Amino acid sequence: MTIEQSYAYRTLKGDDHQSWAALRQEGARDFPLGFLFTAEEAATMTSDEARSILNKGHTRGVFDASYMIGYCGLQIETLQQTRHRAEIGPFYVTSAYQGCGAARVLLDGVIREARMRDVEQLELYVDVGNTRALAFYKRFGFERVSVHPDGFRIDGKPRDAYFCILRI
Template identity: 45%
Template sequence: MFISGMINFFRQQATAALSRISDIKALIGSYDCADKGNQYRNLDTAEGHTMYTYRPLTADDASCWKELYTIGAQDFPLGFLMTPAEVDDLSLEKCRSVLDAGGMRGVFSHDALVGFCGFRRFMPSRVRHRGEIGPFFVKREFQGAGAAQALMAGVLAEAKDAGIKQLELGVAQQNHRAIAFYERRGFKRYGEHPDAVRDDGGEAAAFYTACSFLSDRFVPHSRR
């Protein structure tokens, strides 16, 4: 009876833990969160005109993050797993909980959040060399102004500092601008995920899967 009781206890604990992880995954489209970063990076654009600050987002950023997330889900729905209505339903307390998990990075212009990116490291030892990013979003008025470059530069630098060798993402096949942006930054297409996301009408959208190899140990040929 004692052994049976202990087994049931651990099963309940594992179920509760998985439920909490699934809740965070549903909000930020993640697997496992990366180690919390604490670095601040000041990054110039290629043109050298604007200074952006890259840093991990915290619970204090919940309000502006939710506002920016809502804009992104409305303007670029295929870039997000959540619908605008689902984002709007998020309480600030829920947003604080998501950001406290450590899986979001932001880019700031004059202390204003203008873009964000999910950044997660796979935690099991056999896949700890891998990380994942997404969603990746920059406000429309800052697109083409260096903010996206600064955000991606920050993520890549942090991933390298953490010893991540392979950084992965998914992108809608019809999002040609994003695909070009990622490929300019070293990401290579290596697969397709059919029926990855469905819109409100049930229409399916396929995604490319892509990798940036931060190590030369294994770099497969990209597929087109």
């Protein structure tokens, strides 16, 4: 049963750093196609670095009560000529909460917030083999506009990604 109403969306702050760091490491370990960084790289982040990144206000979280179950980056452009665009990513919901609406709450929150801030185009990259993420974004109307070749490498092997946009 999907109980989306119970999930809460909000901007992460420095004090969220421990849960956020744990999700970063877990995601990179369990879903390497979804992250540019490795779990080992994620593990090297200090608490101060994590706090500092979160205090910049570019990361959103989804919660079940007080428990952080997912997060995503939201980078809104600030230049006069590019501020109609924002990039999403990384985007992650912990395994136990996949398929039950938490990811939808997170992306709905991002879209709503972006609209309120006059963003007209959301952008993201998805590995061509990340079928679950591709299906998820497609349901929201994201379109594949190009392929980014050799964007990152797993064990030295090149990976391609779709560049996707959503006009909002």
